[in-house]
Amino acid sequence: MEIKDTLSAVSALSALAQDHRLAIFRLLVQAGSSGLPAGRIAEMLDLPASSLSFHLSHLKNGGMIRDEREGRSIIYRADFDAMNALMAFLLENCCAGEACLPGSQQEALKETIS
Amino acid sequence: MEIKDTLSAVSALSALAQDHRLAIFRLLVQAGSSGLPAGRIAEMLDLPASSLSFHLSHLKNGGMIRDEREGRSIIYRADFDAMNALMAFLLENCCAGEACLPGSQQEALKETIS
DNA sequence: CTTATAATTCGATATTACTGGAAATATGGA
DNA sequence: TCCATATTTCCAGTAATATCGAATTATAAG
Numbered sequence: 001m002e003i004k005d006t007l008s009a010v011s012a013l014s015a016l017a018q019d020h021r022l023a024i025f026r027l028l029v030q031a032g033s034s035g036l037p038a039g040r041i042a043e044m045l046d047l048p049a050s051s052l053s054f055h056l057s058h059l060k061n062g063g064m065i066r067d068e069r070e071g072r073s074i075i076y077r078a079d080f081d082a083m084n085a086l087m088a089f090l091l092e093n094c095c096a097g098e099a100c101l102p103g104s105q106q107e108a109l110k111e112t113i114s
Numbered sequence: 115m116e117i118k119d120t121l122s123a124v125s126a127l128s129a130l131a132q133d134h135r136l137a138i139f140r141l142l143v144q145a146g147s148s149g150l151p152a153g154r155i156a157e158m159l160d161l162p163a164s165s166l167s168f169h170l171s172h173l174k175n176g177g178m179i180r181d182e183r184e185g186r187s188i189i190y191r192a193d194f195d196a197m198n199a200l201m202a203f204l205l206e207n208c209c210a211g212e213a214c215l216p217g218s219q220q221e222a223l224k225e226t227i228s
Numbered sequence: 229c230t231t232a233t234a235a236t237t238c239g240a241t242a243t244t245a246c247t248g249g250a251a252a253t254a255t256g257g258a
Numbered sequence: 259t260c261c262a263t264a265t266t267t268c269c270a271g272t273a274a275t276a277t278c279g280a281a282t283t284a285t286a287a288g
Contacts, residue, residue, distance in 0.1 A: 050277080
């Protein structure tokens with residue numbers, strides 16, 4: 001997992017920076033590796049299909065989710081590697097060493113992630 | 115440092131989800147506790163004063179920075195507690211335990227932060 | 229081949245964000 | 259008081275996002 005450049009960090013952040021999209025992503029995180037079909041997400045969040053589709057494509061553009069067709073459904077899954085990279089970027093660029101994590105844990109995370 | 119609700123997480127995320135604002139925040143993180151006056155930020159990022167002010171107020175609204183008047187200048191500082199809380203929120207809600215950090219580090223972070 | 233289901237794309241509309249010059253506000257000093 | 263400096267607020271124009279019904283595409287099954 002590489003550390004993101006500023007541009008991809010911005011698109012990852014803006015993918016999550018919207019109430020419906022954050023809710024969608026959290027659902028997918030909970031769902032784990034089995035993911036959820038679009039219709040099930042729409043149902044759970046009570047969103048019209050076309051609105052959901054708009055947000056899913058935004059999340060996909062930001063690299064935060066992946067999709068895979070399975071029969072008539074399309075299964076969406078959270079991209080944990082991307083989330084990982086985003087966390088690493090924030091830790092590295094927005095936390096200044098002194099804050100957010102004690103130094104030792106920060107070092108350990110860097111090794112884990114990069 | 116409390117764990118954020120979804121609404122404040124969205125405003126923190128959207129505060130950072132813009133190229134100029136992310137750049138501003140990173141500068142302030144680097145500057146640390148001494149912070150930077152608005153004019154210096156405008157100079158470093160080559161932004162018109164009014165545009166900078168727009169972004170600063172957005173960052174402030176999202177709770178990511180603080181300001182303090184000092185003579186004719188207004189000094190801006192990154193709010194590390196807010197960044198901390200955002201990291202904790204993401205870890206808790208968008209990382210699903212299995213991912214982003216090995217379990218032991220995640221536990222340690224939760225204790226550190228909450 | 230037709231019908232039903234799952235999802236996306238299109239299109240029209242409404243809302244919100246971004247930009248930057250000009251005017252207003254606040255402070256400090258001559 | 260008057261002027262210069264630092265910054266914000268105002269305003270108008272432009273661009274990007276969000277919403278959701280209707281039309282379209284893709285798949286599966288009878």
